[in-house]
Amino acid sequence: MRIGELSERTGTPRRLLRYYEEQGLIKADRLANGYRDYDEAYVDRVLQIRGLLDTGLSTRIIKQILPCLNKPREIHFDEATPETLALLASERDRMTARIRCLTRNRDAIAEYLEMVSRA
Amino acid sequence: MRIGELSERTGTPRRLLRYYEEQGLIKADRLANGYRDYDEAYVDRVLQIRGLLDTGLSTRIIKQILPCLNKPREIHFDEATPETLALLASERDRMTARIRCLTRNRDAIAEYLEMVSRA
DNA sequence: TCAAACCTTGACATCGGTGTGAAGGTCAAC
DNA sequence: GTTGACCTTCACACCGATGTCAAGGTTTGA
Ligand SMILES: [Zn+2]
Ligand SMILES: [Zn+2]
Ligand SMILES: [Zn+2]
Ligand SMILES: [Zn+2]
Numbered sequence: 001m002r003i004g005e006l007s008e009r010t011g012t013p014r015r016l017l018r019y020y021e022e023q024g025l026i027k028a029d030r031l032a033n034g035y036r037d038y039d040e041a042y043v044d045r046v047l048q049i050r051g052l053l054d055t056g057l058s059t060r061i062i063k064q065i066l067p068c069l070n071k072p073r074e075i076h077f078d079e080a081t082p083e084t085l086a087l088l089a090s091e092r093d094r095m096t097a098r099i100r101c102l103t104r105n106r107d108a109i110a111e112y113l114e115m116v117s118r119a
Numbered sequence: 120m121r122i123g124e125l126s127e128r129t130g131t132p133r134r135l136l137r138y139y140e141e142q143g144l145i146k147a148d149r150l151a152n153g154y155r156d157y158d159e160a161y162v163d164r165v166l167q168i169r170g171l172l173d174t175g176l177s178t179r180i181i182k183q184i185l186p187c188l189n190k191p192r193e194i195h196f197d198e199a200t201p202e203t204l205a206l207l208a209s210e211r212d213r214m215t216a217r218i219r220c221l222t223r224n225r226d227a228i229a230e231y232l233e234m235v236s237r238a
Numbered sequence: 239t240c241a242a243a244c245c246t247t248g249a250c251a252t253c254g255g256t257g258t259g260a261a262g263g264t265c266a267a268c
Numbered sequence: 269g270t271t272g273a274c275c276t277t278c279a280c281a282c283c284g285a286t287g288t289c290a291a292g293g294t295t296t297g298a
Contacts, residue, residue: 004274015256018277033264035275051220054213056175058254068231069224075235085235088228094173095225099218101170105188106214109207112187116194116204123244135286137247152294154245177284 003028006038010046017046023059025049025066045070056098057091065091122147125157129165136165142178144168144185164189174217176210184210 007014020026021036026045028036048069052062064087067076126133139145140155145164147155167188171181183206186195 002275013256014275015258019255031275033275035264048220048224051216052224053255054175055217055221056173060254065224065228069227073234075231075238080235085232088232092225092228092232095221095228097170098174099221099225101167102174102214102218102221105167105171105184106211106218108188109184109211109214111192112194113204113207113211115192116199119194121245132286133245134288138285150245152245154294172285179284 001038001040001042002031003036003038006042006046009043010050012046012050020046020049020059024063025059055095061087061091064088120157120159120161121150122155122157125161125165128162129169131165131169139165139168139178143182144178174214180206180210183207 001009003014003017006012007017017026017036021028026038026042026049028038031037049062049066053059064079064084067079068088120128122133122136125131126136136145136155140147145157145161145168147157150156168181168185172178183198183203186198187207
């Protein structure tokens with residue numbers, strides 16, 4: 001699929017798809033005429049990237065953790081350096097903190113809304 | 120407490136404390152000489168703001184939801200307009216989506232790290 | 239009295255994610 | 269052939285969060 005369809009199916013401006021590629025998050029094949037050519041799997045992948053960006057992760061971090069997210073059941077030895085593993089552990093902990101913060105505050109909002117709806 | 124102590128106790132640059140005030144997230148009393156004077160409770164409040172910012176919420180949204188987070192057990196009638204309630208519900212749902220995304224991806228990272236540590 | 243450590247406001251810069259548009263190539267339909 | 273819809277790269281702009289610095293006032297202590 002070309003960039004237009006991927007853009008449409010993910011709700012992502014073409015500009016950003018090119019930006020994510022520039023940042024190394026996605027990689028497109030090229031057709032004979034130079035057009036980008038995306039595999040079907042990129043729909044999910046782009047949505048995943050968008051979701052992670054929305055939760056506060058940077059493209060730099062996403063780039064580092066993405067390979068492990070996609071195929072978590074196999075070790076990527078090229079990335080299994082102590083530094084990368086430390087980064088992954090640190091990111092895992094930061095995400096846990098984010099989840100706690102989000103959950104607590106979302107529950108407070110929900111509680112407030114319920115109270116208002118009862119009044 | 121003055122801005123320096125609040126900065127130190129929350130790990131937040133003074134610059135940002137003034138910025139949060141400018142955005143209406145916090146409000147400081149003033150001493151006779153013009154210095155900002157913060158109540159003890161601002162330590163938690165600033166940490167809460169920082170946490171929410173880290174999870175991808177903007178200062179504008181945080182400003183809207185903060186009053187309901189702090190005293191969720193009472194209705195703030197001045198803010199209980201249909202628009203504000205709709206925003207709160209929408210934000211609650213977005214936060215739920217963020218939590219799901221973060222949880223799924225964090226679990227994948229954790230799973231990967233466990234596998235590596237076993238190998 | 240002077241220095242150091244605070245504080246003030248204001249301006250300007252940086253950085254990442256994003257918007258927008260120019261200038262031009264490709265392709266399908268008419 | 270021409271038109272319109274797609275694609276390319278490139279550049280410039282914008283916005284929110286943050287860094288940095290200047291110029292100056294206040295307080296505390298040598
Ligand atoms: Zn990996
Ligand atoms: Zn929090
Ligand atoms: Zn409220
Ligand atoms: Zn996700």
